[in-house]
Amino acid sequence: MSAGTERGRFADVSIQEVIGWLLLAVVGLLVLDLVRQVLVGELPLGRLWAFTWNGIVDSLYIGLAAIGLSMTYSILRFANFSHGDLITTGAFTGWTAAYLVGGIGIAELSSRLLLRADGGAQPGAVGMDVVSAPIAIVLGLIVAAALTILVALAIDRLVYRKLRDASGITLLIASVGVALALRYIIALFYTTDTRGVVASSPQWETPAFVPIETINLHEATLVISALSLIVGVHLLLQYTKLGKSMRAMSDNKDLALITGIPTERVIFATWVIGAGLAGVAGYLIVLDRGQVTINLGWFLLLLIFAAVILGGIGSIYGALAGSLVIGLTINLSLVWIPSDLNEIAAFTLMIVVLIFRPDGLFKGVETA
Amino acid sequence: MALLEASSLDAGYGDLQILDDVDLGVDAGEYVTIVGPNGAGKSTVMKSIFGLTAYMGGSITFDGEPIHGKRPEEIIRTGIGYVPQNDNVFPSLSVIENLEMGAYILDEVPEDRLEWIFDRFPILEERKSQKAGTMSGGQQQMLAMGRALMLEPDLLMLDEPSAGLAPDLVDDMFDRIDRINDDGTAVLLVEQNAKEALRRCDRGYVLVQGGNRYMDTGEALLGDEQVRQDFLGG
Known part of the structure; x- marks a missing residue:
């Protein structure tokens, strides 16, 4: 073998691929190290399970938000940077509703209406947990979805509808503007202070035959709500006329038009579903974390984008799978790195995937 | 006229x-x-x-x-039914879903019409649940015609x-x-x-x-x- 062909072969490998293989090797080593740590008892199984469980919980709310982001991408054909602030909208509107109802006779109306902007109405005093105030919490969930939908439809009417035929880049930039406007309109009323709004979660002591000793009821609420919504969206997309027309339009807008599918109605439904899920995601994140902040959705948006891109942008099943990968990655990486750096792991993984599968993990497998 | x-x-x-x-x-x-x-x-x-x-x-x-x-x-x-030259089926939808979209403006999928189309294009009935994007060019063309014929x-x-x-x-x-x-x-x-x-x-x-x-x-x-x-x- 001559030196010439050898050099020729090296030239076939691009810099990206070299980096990709290196990163992949690191990921492989870490997986081996994880197995080693468990085997030698360095990492107790209980902790591994806790990381995994937190990963699943995170992936569920990321997934709820990712469905909407993926849908707006495939049906309206743009990357919606205001999606994160729809999540924030859901968090604030939903919890305001929960406080308005749950805090009747306990706290000042102003403290409830502005969601503790004045520091009044302590969550513990108001009894903001699913056992003490189940009706307020459920009502808040519904209001979070409903008001976020209304906000998204209003934004569509005011901004995006005028840009229906504009390029994806124009729409993307418009959505960044919408994101900022929306966030600071919320801040105008609710201030930029981070604050606790949920009382600590009640624990359910499980019967003896269940392997887990206690169940965090707020986490359980999140998991059950998110799973039912995901199943609901799946059924809607696969078995209803509306869902099929949404998939048709995401496949080919021009053909949808000449088939007689009312494209504006499909866009309307896209906002209703996407924004509704985003609002619910925001509300449930606060239920799980206990705190609400103006940057809630914005900070989450990058992870949601990562999930959507990992799965193959435009496919909601890909987005859900991508969410699971991201959720597990940011939590399992805590075995090695501190929690304020764990998003590095998610984005590194995203880079590896994009180097080897530029269309995402699941592109071409399943689209909707 | x-x-x-x-x-x-x-x-x-x-x-x-x-x-x-x-x-x-x-x-x-x-x-x-x-x-x-x-x-x-x-x-x-x-x-x-x-x-x-x-x-x-x-x-x-x-x-x-x-x-x-x-x-x-x-x-x-x-x-008027119209079959464009390119991209004339919905690739991620199944054959039957493509035909259903052809009848979108009707309240219900006309079953007798579906039978009529299956009678003329038997391959579409055989491949009912297959994704349109995975069919051959000729089959996709038949599906596109079937879709356009759904409204008689x-x-x-x-x-x-x-x-x-x-x-x-x-x-x-x-x-x-x-x-x-x-x-x-x-x-x-x-x-x-x-x-x-x-x-x-x-x-x-x-x-x-x-x-x-x-x-x-x-x-x-x-x-x-x-x-x-x-x-x-x-």
């Missing part, structure tokens, strides 16, 4: 005019072909009839009603249905179009495969540079020395 009648039609895209003074008619149950060189505006005629281009003048009537300037979702209700149109417009098909499938495709026409549906066909199309049709138009140059029965056009030399390759 003609089923479809375009007179002095001017149309194009944006500011660019493609069709200049086109006259074209299709009678009920008739089989009409448009042939002509590349870029003559054959596809544009169909898109214009279906409301997908910028209308610039003249008139189009269907069943006596003017349809120029109407939107596609209105035109589909008048009884009086006129079916086909834009180059034989494009990209293996040679042995081209004859089969023409036979199927004959059968749809024999059932009473008028057909307006744009074809690259000009000789075969003219042999099969009742009447043909030769379109050149956005205007119609010749109109006659298919046989007469095939026999015309000038047409043969200029457009059919001798």
Whole structure:
């Protein structure tokens, strides 16, 4: 073998691929190290399970938000940077509703209406947990979805509808503007202070035959709500006329038009579903974390984008799978790195995937 | 009275005019072909009839009603079915879902019509749950025709249905179009495969540079020395 062909072969490998293989090797080593740590008892199984469980919980709310982001991408054909602030909208509107109802006779109306902007109405005093105030919490969930939908439809009417035929880049930039406007309109009323709004979660002591000793009821609420919504969206997309027309339009807008599918109605439904899920995601994140902040959705948006891109942008099943990968990655990486750096792991993984599968993990497998 | 009648039609895209003074008619149950060189505006005629281009003048009537300037979702209700040349199925939807989308404007999927289509395209029934994007080009073409036939149109417009098909499938495709026409549906066909199309049709138009140059029965056009030399390759 001559030196010439050898050099020729090296030239076939691009810099990206070299980096990709290196990163992949690191990921492989870490997986081996994880197995080693468990085997030698360095990492107790209980902790591994806790990381995994937190990963699943995170992936569920990321997934709820990712469905909407993926849908707006495939049906309206743009990357919606205001999606994160729809999540924030859901968090604030939903919890305001929960406080308005749950805090009747306990706290000042102003403290409830502005969601503790004045520091009044302590969550513990108001009894903001699913056992003490189940009706307020459920009502808040519904209001979070409903008001976020209304906000998204209003934004569509005011901004995006005028840009229906504009390029994806124009729409993307418009959505960044919408994101900022929306966030600071919320801040105008609710201030930029981070604050606790949920009382600590009640624990359910499980019967003896269940392997887990206690169940965090707020986490359980999140998991059950998110799973039912995901199943609901799946059924809607696969078995209803509306869902099929949404998939048709995401496949080919021009053909949808000449088939007689009312494209504006499909866009309307896209906002209703996407924004509704985003609002619910925001509300449930606060239920799980206990705190609400103006940057809630914005900070989450990058992870949601990562999930959507990992799965193959435009496919909601890909987005859900991508969410699971991201959720597990940011939590399992805590075995090695501190929690304020764990998003590095998610984005590194995203880079590896994009180097080897530029269309995402699941592109071409399943689209909707 | 003609089923479809375009007179002095001017149309194009944006500011660019493609069709200049086109006259074209299709009678009920008739089989009409448009042939002509590349870029003559054959596809544009169909898109214009279906409301997908910028209308610039003249008139189009269907069943006596003017349809120029109407939107596609209105035109589909008048009884015109349209199969575009490319990307004419929804790839991630199954065969049956593609057909259901063809009947979107109806409240319910017409089961008897579905049977009628399965009878003409048995492969579609066999592959009912297969994703359209995974089928061969010929099968996708049949699905696209099936989809356009779901609303029992009086006129079916086909834009180059034989494009990209293996040679042995081209004859089969023409036979199927004959059968749809024999059932009473008028057909307006744009074809690259000009000789075969003219042999099969009742009447043909030769379109050149956005205007119609010749109109006659298919046989007469095939026999015309000038047409043969200029457009059919001798």
